[in-house]
Amino acid sequence: MSAVAWTATGSLAAWLWLLLGQGFFWRTDVRLPPRREPDAWPSVGVVVPARDEAAVLARSLPSLLAQDYPGRAEVFLVDDGSTDGTDELARALAERHGGLPLTVGSPGEPPAGWTGKLWAVRHGIGLARARDPEYLLLTDADIAHEPDSLRRLVAAAGSGGYDLVSQMARLRVESLWERLVVPAFVYFFAQLYPFRWIGRKGSRTAAAAGGCVLLRTDAAERARIPDAIRQAVIDDVALARAVKGAGGHIWLGLADGVDSVRPYPRLADLWRMVSRSAYAQLRHSVLLLVGTVAGLAVVYLVPPVALFAGLVTGDRAAAVTGALAWAVMTATYLPMLRYYRQPLALALLLPGTAFLYLLMTVDSAVQHYRGRGAAWKGRTYTRPDPTAPEPSPEQP
Structure with missing residues (x-):
């Protein structure tokens, strides 16, 4: 030949x-695992790092404030040095929409050796831990959640005994370039980190999707999150590796009801x-x-x-x-x-x-x-x- x-x-x-x-990896049926609702719902601190997110916040933050969650839950939005009024808009949205309590904080510029997002996450976790939550939901400022999103995540984590449950948010696909590039992005990610391997105990494969990560607070403490990954640019994968490396049971799958509202209209x-x-x-x-x-x-x-x-x-x-x-x-x-x-x-x-x-x-x-x-x-x-x-x- x-x-x-x-x-x-x-x-x-x-x-x-x-x-x-x-x-x-090519199958798309890895969704939230079977779950049953607990008799007593654990408390949750929702941490949202945000830097110059005024353009998308009006479509994402109200969805978090409107969560239909039977237990105690609070939202902590951390303004990472925004110059577009992200913090003021967040407070205005909370006043207009009501719902879960919102705290807006700002840690200032990150010190050497930290990425800005993880420095903001550290500050948000600190604010949340003052309320002693059993879970932390780490979610990006461009992610919109259906009203039952938090409820389903917590039920799945409790039912499966997971320390970390993450959903790959459905990214926007409206422009020509988004249609061409975005599904392939998720396809390549799943090829590199097969979802079925991630959730398997004993497997070394570990990954998460940073837009939606529910994490047990005690698991975060054992894995020293986020301090142990403070320099990570690909922080979601680093977070999952740290939690799994500390003995945690993790899960990642495709989302239903968790969507990114950030547009990527151009190839650039x-x-x-x-x-x-x-x-x-x-x-x-x-x-x-x-x-x-x-x-x-x-x-x-x-x-x-x-x-x-x-x-x-x-x-x-x-x-x-x-x-x-x-x-x-x-x-x-x-x-x-x-x-x-x-x-x-x-x-x-x-x-x-x-x-x-x-x-x-x-x-x-x-x-x-x-x-x-x-x-x-x-x-x-x-x-x-x-x-x-x-x-x-x-x-x-």
Whole structure:
């Protein structure tokens, strides 16, 4: 066989393994596990870090304040140095909508060795723990929750004996670029962190979705959250690893009734979302970068290239193996498109979307070496500094 045919055969073998051996990552039926409501509902502190979120807060915060939760619950919104009136808007929304009690705090600028979000989360957890809650709900300021969201999360955690229950919020898919890129983002995440493996005791796979994480307070204390992960750019995965590493039982699945309201209308917006953390995901390793680029090329780009090259040159083996690999790839993407209620024909464009992600990953590395690192809302985070000082226990 030709070199193209051999490469396509390798790609097909990779796809058959992904289909059957990677935790059935492509299935979208991992939702909140079976649950029963407790006789006595535990108390919950809801922590919302927010930096310049006035544009989305009116669609997200009222949904938290309106939670139909039978137990005691309070919302703690932490303003992380906003300049757009996020704190004033939060207070106005609470006054207008009522519902759960709201406390708005601000910790000031983060010290060296902390990301802004995790410094805000630390302050929010400190405020919440003054009320001695049994659970903490860590949720982003762009996440809207259905009225029974908190109730369902707590019931699932109690029924399953989970220390951490996280839902991957359904991201917005309205613009052309969102339709092309967003379902693939969740698909790639599930491929990297198969949800079924995450919830399995004894499995080393750990991940969470930062937009919606319900965490037992005592589990947070055992794992030293957030102090132990204070420099993490990909803080949700780091949080899950810390909790699981401390003996916690965790769960992650796709959400129903938890939605992101943040728009990403342009390719540039989505590009920044992915590239700001892609190289951090690779632990700032050139070797991992090269391996990732090569893997994406072989797995996602070779099948269509082999098919069309085989048809043009008459290489039947290349055409057949390329077509089979592309068919398996397409089939694994269909469930995610159904979950996002998108046209199934978009599955044929997955190789092109993967190529975009390849470019975003390379750009992430380039920006890192230019000193721009993981830039987000006016802050830039470089490689974590292992010599950064531990936080003082008296800090809020």
